[in-house]
Amino acid sequence: MVGSVVMLERLREYSALLVILALALLVLTSLYVMQPTSDRAETRDKGVLVDVLTVSYSERHVPLELEGVAQAADQVVIMAEVSGSVIERPDWLRDGALVPAGETLLVLDEQPYRLALAERRSQVSAAALHLADVQAKASVARRVNGNGGSPYAQLVPHLQEAESRLEAAEASLKRAQMDLQRTRITAPFAGRLKQVNASPGQFIRAGEAIAALYTTGQIEVRLPLRDDWLALLDLPLSGEALLDPVPVTLTGRFAGRDGQWQGHIVRREGGLNRNRMIYLVARINEADQGDVPLEPGVLVSVDVEGRQFEQLARLPRSVLAGDNTVWVVDADNRLRRRTVDVVHESRRYVYVIGGVQEGEQIAVSGALRWLDGALVQPRSVTAAPLAISRRQFP
Numbered sequence: 595m596v597g598s599v600v601m602l603e604r605l606r607e608y609s610a611l612l613v614i615l616a617l618a619l620l621v622l623t624s625l626y627v628m629q630p631t632s633d634r635a636e637t638r639d640k641g642v643l644v645d646v647l648t649v650s651y652s653e654r655h656v657p658l659e660l661e662g663v664a665q666a667a668d669q670v671v672i673m674a675e676v677s678g679s680v681i682e683r684p685d686w687l688r689d690g691a692l693v694p695a696g697e698t699l700l701v702l703d704e705q706p707y708r709l710a711l712a713e714r715r716s717q718v719s720a721a722a723l724h725l726a727d728v729q730a731k732a733s734v735a736r737r738v739n740g741n742g743g744s745p746y747a748q749l750v751p752h753l754q755e756a757e758s759r760l761e762a763a764e765a766s767l768k769r770a771q772m773d774l775q776r777t778r779i780t781a782p783f784a785g786r787l788k789q790v791n792a793s794p795g796q797f798i799r800a801g802e803a804i805a806a807l808y809t810t811g812q813i814e815v816r817l818p819l820r821d822d823w824l825a826l827l828d829l830p831l832s833g834e835a836l837l838d839p840v841p842v843t844l845t846g847r848f849a850g851r852d853g854q855w856q857g858h859i860v861r862r863e864g865g866l867n868r869n870r871m872i873y874l875v876a877r878i879n880e881a882d883q884g885d886v887p888l889e890p891g892v893l894v895s896v897d898v899e900g901r902q903f904e905q906l907a908r909l910p911r912s913v914l915a916g917d918n919t920v921w922v923v924d925a926d927n928r929l930r931r932r933t934v935d936v937v938h939e940s941r942r943y944v945y946v947i948g949g950v951q952e953g954e955q956i957a958v959s960g961a962l963r964w965l966d967g968a969l970v971q972p973r974s975v976t977a978a979p980l981a982i983s984r985r986q987f988p
Contacts, residue, residue, distance in 0.1 A: 641969035646923050646955040648974065649946075651907050656826050656900035656938045656945055660817040660874070664846070664892045666808030667877065668783070674798045675776040678702030683794045690788065692810070693781045700792055700804060702777040711774055714767040721763040725756040785809045813878045813888050815844065816863070817896055818871045826900035826938060829862060829874075842876055846894035853886030859898065874898075903937070907946045914944060915960030923955040929968045 682701035693699070732749040739747050790805040798804065819827075829840070839858035846853055857878035866872055876896060878888060888894070913920045915931065922932045934949030950956060955972055957964075 641927065641971050644923065644929075644970040644972055645958040645975045646972040647909065647913070647958055649907055649909075649950045649952060649954045649956060651905040651952050653902065653904050654906050654908070655902045656906070657940070658819070658823060658826060658898040658900050658938070659940050660819060660896045660898060662815040662817040662876070662894060662896070664813050664815050664878075664888055664894055665890050666785075666810075667812035667814045668785075669806060669808035670782060671803050672699070672779065672782070672805045672807055673801055673803050674700075674702070674779060675800060676702065676707070676773050677800045678704075678706070678777060678798065680792055680794050680796045680798060683792060687787070687790055687792070687805075689790050690786060691790075692786050693784065693807070695781060695784045697781045698778055699781060700779040700798075702779070702798065704774060704777045707770065707774040707777055711767070711770040714763070714770040718760070718763040718767050721756070721760040725753075725760050728752045728756040779804065781807060783807070783809065784811075808890060811879070813857075813890065815857070815876045815878070815894055815896070817859075817874045817876060817898075819874055821866060821870050821872055823900075823938070824872060827898065828901060829859075839877075840898065842896050842898055844876065844878065844888075844894040844896050846888070846892045848886055848889055848892050851886050853888065853892075855888050855894075856880075900938070903947055905947060906937070907950070908943050909946060909956065910958065911939065911942060911944050912958055913956050913960050915957075915964075918949075920950065920960060921957035921964060922950060923957060923970060923972045927970055927972060929957070929964055929966060929970055931966050 679702065680700055681703050682698075684699070687699060728749060732753050735748050745751065785807045788806050788808070789803070792798065792804045827840075839860050841856070841858055844855045844857055846855075855878050857876045859874050860877045861875050863873040863875065909920075915921055918936045919931055919933050922930045924930050932949055934946045936944055937947050938945040955974070957970075958975060
């Protein structure tokens with residue numbers, strides 16, 4: 595009995611829903627029927643409304659949008675050349691500290707190397723005395739034997755051995771002097787420290803890294819460039835430094851602030867990487883110009899001025915209806931699919947040198963669902979919406 599009541603309630607709910615849907619359909623049908631026949635025919639005759647742009651050619655450069663990460667032009671890892679305990683370490687020796695060229699960073703225990711230096715000096719004196727003794731004996735041998743004696747009788751091998759011993763002792767002395775000097779570790783050039791790894795009393799072995807130092811006066815940015823884009827730049831194909839560096843403006847964001855820096859493209863690196871990319875190198879000589887400094891690790895964007903074309907049209911990327919094809923609206927307001935000559939594609943624009951004529955109208959949206967020959971109603975627009983292609987560009 596309970597089941598029958600539940601089923602009856604559900605049937606009532608479904609019936610009410612069907613009545614509502616029927617009424618809605620009746621209202622829509624009435625509105626369509628009440629529309630004047632002339633309006634429906636006019637809409638059908640003119641076709642779908644399509645936004646179009648008018649093609650305009652002009653003399654312009656092709657801009658190349660590149661991105662890269664700033665890095666120091668020169669960077670070295672400072673290593674200890676001798677082993678020893680740290681006996682002097684300035685308090686300012688921390689990550690980020692600025693140091694002038696030749697500034698002492700660490701002093702290692704000198705005592706073992708001073709003792710070694712005294713020992714080497716003693717060896718030099720002994721070797722010099724031995725050489726003088728052999729020279730005196732050789733002089734006596736030459737007077738006794740004259741020129742007819744054998745080289746051994748004239749102590750020639752003995753002289754050579756004594757001279758070699760003295761040279762070796764002097765070389766050991768020079769090495770000991772250099773080791774003593776190397777207990778004082780200094781900055782090879784002016785720059786900023788990072789990755790400092792040294793504490794007072796710490797024993798440091800020869801070859802152990804104590805810090806990294808990079809220059810602050812010059813910053814470089816490696817800019818990846820597609821192989822086919824290289825033809826759009828008037829750059830030498832050799833990897834040598836450019837005779838006439840190309841000026842560029844770099845923009846980026848550091849410490850929550852937008853920055854702008856002036857630099858030059860100074861060279862091209864040789865070879866292609868696995869992604870068929872080649873690298874241009876931009877250098878900024880005054881990295882701290884302006885209010886926002888350019889630090890290593892900052893992502894920057896660069897607009898490089900490419901080749902100049904006498905007839906070049908810039909269109910939004912949204913006009914593309916496939917690989918280098920667009921929809922052209924002809925004089926009869928019908929869509930015609932056309933292949934265009936594209937010289938460059940950026941994130942927002944496509945640059946065309948042919949395939950469409952001056953003054954022709956192109957559909958702003960390159961929809962693939964349209965059919966060739968379809969009737970449309972063109973509407974001219976001055977600011978076309980920009981679309982980002984799914985293809986990735988640097």
